[in-house]
Amino acid sequence: MSFYEKKWWKEAIGYQIYLRSFKDSNNDGIGDIPGIIEKLDYLKDLGVNLLWICPFYKSPMDDNGYDVSDFYDISEDYGTLEDAKRLILEAKKRDIRIIADLVMNQTSDEHPWFIESRKSKDNPYRDYYIWQKGKLVNGIEVEPTNWASFFGGSCWQKDDLTGEYYMKIFSKKMPDLNWANPNVRKGMFEMAKFWLDLGIDGFRVDAVAHIARSTTFEDSTMESSSKYKPDWRKFSNLPKLHDYLNEFNQEVLKDYDVMTVGEVGGGALPAEAIEYAGLQRDELNMVFNFDHNWCNNVWDLKNPDDEVITNLAHMKDMFEKWQTNLYGKAWNPLYWLNHDQPRVMSQYGNVNKRVLSGSMLATALYFMWGTPFIYQGEEIGMTNYPFKTIDDFNDVSVKNSYQIAISEGQDPARYIGFTAHRSRDNARTPIQWKNAPYGGFSTVEPWFHVNPNYPEINVEDEEKDPKSLLNYYKQVLKLRKNPRYKDTFVYGTYKQYLRDDKHVYAYLRQHGAQKVLVVTNFFDVESKVSLDFEIDQVLLSNYDAHNYHLKSLQLKPYESFVVLVK
Incomplete structure (x- = not known):
């Protein structure tokens, strides 16, 4: 496949749905498949045409559905197989495609x-x-x-x-499958075909980096004070898994017009991503990496109440690393967060200036090359939850780590304070649909906490406000899909400018003679920069009043814009 060969998944706008927290349709406190159907028109109006839905399979829910007990049935929490078929049908009516989470590394211990x-x-x-x-x-x-x-x-x-x-590299109720066994592979391939034949358009492949592991079962010699060594290379990104993925491609994927995006996690290098998703590899179409997810000081805080500060220099290096090393060789997904990270507004934005900082973040990311994936609630600026005690958390990994930390003498309050910044539970609070009890997610108490700021942050109010973050997201996606500029945003080259500037992230997208410059000020300060371009047309800006002179540019706090340049 040529890098420039047009494919629907290269030009798609994705949106991740964490089903349990998306929309409750039957008032049992749990999001469900009919709830997605109810909101398909909202998603279409937002501008997305691809949905990635987290696991909906039958499960004891030890890890919110990633512990599957029956791959061929729907969890009773989420609906029925008929509901899934209706969702696929209704989505297709709106030109929206669906990819499902394919859990390949493990099953439930109840499978x-x-x-x-x-x-x-x-x-x-x-x-x-x-x-x-x-x-x-x-x-x-x-x-x-x-x-x-x-x-x-x-x-x-x-x-x-x-x-x-x-x-079990995750929960004790999630035993790892032995992919070296051909019967395992055959069973998983048959299951994937079942869902493709039902009409889904591909898969986000969960934990794909771990399906092969060291078979010598020798102790790690990693230097670590921990009793158990976090030597992830014992079961991450090992060469043998590419044989399995190639077989998956040949036995299943090549017979369908579908897309696949794998989760390879932290530590993977661009060269390894090319092995997974290289244009000549016949494995996956793209892979998620986590390199840009922790470009701040949340793991280095001395006290939980210290300010979280973005390390823009590091973030720019990560963007440069993946935008330049994969270009022309493999495809790239774009995303700020998923169900395993804190809210981006609390990570890199300003919760007190949501529209300005949120619009800046959207501008910075979604005009790079790659397929965008917005995470539910990101488009309205949802924030981290104010966790206070261990009982506030749902995540099994947090509860496990808490017990270990307390047994080692850590202060419970400090543990909670630090974890509140970092926990993936932040992304799993229900969507705030309106200023109503439980944020309009349900009419009964939901399975998990609704963020108490729902009266100020909700879809219904933002839809009515032309200056809202939600409506800015719509402008971003509309511009990205505009036929006059789409080829530049989707297939054009990427070149970063102002590499040493501590506040500003700027890059140029070019396709043929067309050049589009994206400039974003990441901080709540004014910044002065100089760029050697002449503006032809302003395509998008998050400030109403703008008179840009690129050679002497005075940027307001969080100011961002997209301009056609000569």
């Missing part, structure tokens, strides 16, 4: 495969998962290796029925 696998060492399904014997250290049995889990503690869980340990 029929695992129920069989744990019964005995010679069960036909035993090798569907990764089992190892414990080892003796000074006469005491310990886990097979000292590898850590992403959710805290060991990545091994002992099962008393056979006395062996199964691998």
